[in-house]
Amino acid sequence: MHTWRSILAVATVGVLLAGCGGGTDEPETPAAAGPWSFKSGNGETVTAEKTPTRIIAHAGEAAALMSFGIKPVGIYADEPVKTDANLKNLDLTGITVLGEEWGKIDVEKAASLAPDLIVGDWWPVEKAYSGLEEGVDEKSKKLTELAPIVGVTQGESIADLAEGYEALAKSLGAKVDDPKIAENKQRYEKAVTAFKAATAAKPNLTAAGMSPTDEKVYVANPKYAPELLDFQRWGLMVMNPATPDADFPYWETLSWENADKYQPDLILWDGRAYKDTLNAEFGKKQPTWFEVKAAKAGAVVSWPAYWLHTYGDFATELEKLTTAINGADENIGS
CATH class of the missing domain: 3.40.50.1980 (Nitrogenase molybdenum iron protein domain)
Structure with a gap:
């Protein structure tokens, strides 16, 4: 079964998504500490001896982390990053773009970044993380072989989603009570x-x-x-x-x-x-x-x-x- 992303993309060929991103200069990603753990949207708790610092994230999830000062090393998006509603106003300097089309992730390039965490929303209907649902290129799914994957559930509230990424950012060392944040x-x-x-x-x-x-x-x-x-x-x-x-x-x-x-x-x-x-x-x-x-x-x-x-x-x-x-x-x- 295709996701809403691919269905809408087929239905609206040639039309760019509209939206509003947000963000300018972001703080540096915090230094690693440990041990680390986070309960992901699928109910499983992921653990590591050290706090992950080399993070690959799906577009919106990257924006969420960056809003708390966590800068990923790589991102993958469902459309060009210049038009992605989450990313288009963000400074992506130093971040490797691994894909700009739903279902297509450059896993070889991702591997070269030596990630220690992948971040994507958990979609309970599809029972999959963002960009890894049924219908994507099979080679894209190999992204999960590079590092553990976590994310917040796309569930009953955007307020809950924002709070979930605040909790994830805090676990990764972000000072979420910083006045600017x-x-x-x-x-x-x-x-x-x-x-x-x-x-x-x-x-x-x-x-x-x-x-x-x-x-x-x-x-x-x-x-x-x-x-x-x-x-x-x-x-x-x-x-x-x-x-x-x-x-x-x-x-x-x-x-x-x-x-x-x-x-x-x-x-x-x-x-x-x-x-x-x-x-x-x-x-x-x-x-x-x-x-x-x-x-x-x-x-x-x-x-x-x-x-x-x-x-x-x-x-x-x-x-x-x-x-x-x-x-x-x-x-x-x-």
């Missing part, structure tokens, strides 16, 4: 408070995570989208699709003839694939898109789908969403 966390907490206030002021506002493509319209299932679950907890009524795809429950797939099955007041547009400014252009290609009343009204805001890993990025995206909620009409979809 704490600033992003405080900004995130402030953004959550503002988001809750916005949703409380509009208790009847409905929203839906949607990813329109040339062939189909995908409606996100919050059960498998931790950002959307957070939004629901914080007061936004994000719709749960009635019939998620049986073989891939991240989405309910609609034909363009049925694009108007759901009528939210606000569309949360999949920000990995299209900027929300393309809403009008999509309506020209697929007129039935405008049968979704929110699309016709331009009530569309980018949803940071599946890529968030840091407090700073989450704060930025929450601020955008809060602005959209404050300006939204609760009666568009009715």
Whole structure:
């Protein structure tokens, strides 16, 4: 089974992902100490005599570690690092890029870096770490032969994911209470408070995570989208699709003839694939898109789908969403 990465890549050929990275100069990676251990997302505890320092990480996970001052020696991404939402604003000087396409990792080059730890999210549906799911090149999976692999679960909350990488960074020697690091966390907490206030002021506002493509319209299932679950907890009524795809429950797939099955007041547009400014252009290609009343009204805001890993990025995206909620009409979809 292919992952959501490969499915969306096929559905949106030629379109670069949109998003917002974050970070400038990062502190040096702390010196090694030991012994070291960390309970990974798959439930297993990985141990080492010394704290790992030569780390290879998947893109978003690398951004998370770098936000705490842990600089990996190598990264692998699912797209060009210049457009990756997690990486595009980071200084990658001195970091070896091992792949810029989902499922393709240069393991020989990775071996030359002599890593002592691999870091990638654990995906419970696929039961695999990022970039190592079913459907990737078999030779890419040999990355796990170079060093132990750990990561935080992509589960029910981005807040939990950020906290998990904070714990991993701390185990690797990061001073997570450093004032510069704490600033992003405080900004995130402030953004959550503002988001809750916005949703409380509009208790009847409905929203839906949607990813329109040339062939189909995908409606996100919050059960498998931790950002959307957070939004629901914080007061936004994000719709749960009635019939998620049986073989891939991240989405309910609609034909363009049925694009108007759901009528939210606000569309949360999949920000990995299209900027929300393309809403009008999509309506020209697929007129039935405008049968979704929110699309016709331009009530569309980018949803940071599946890529968030840091407090700073989450704060930025929450601020955008809060602005959209404050300006939204609760009666568009009715």
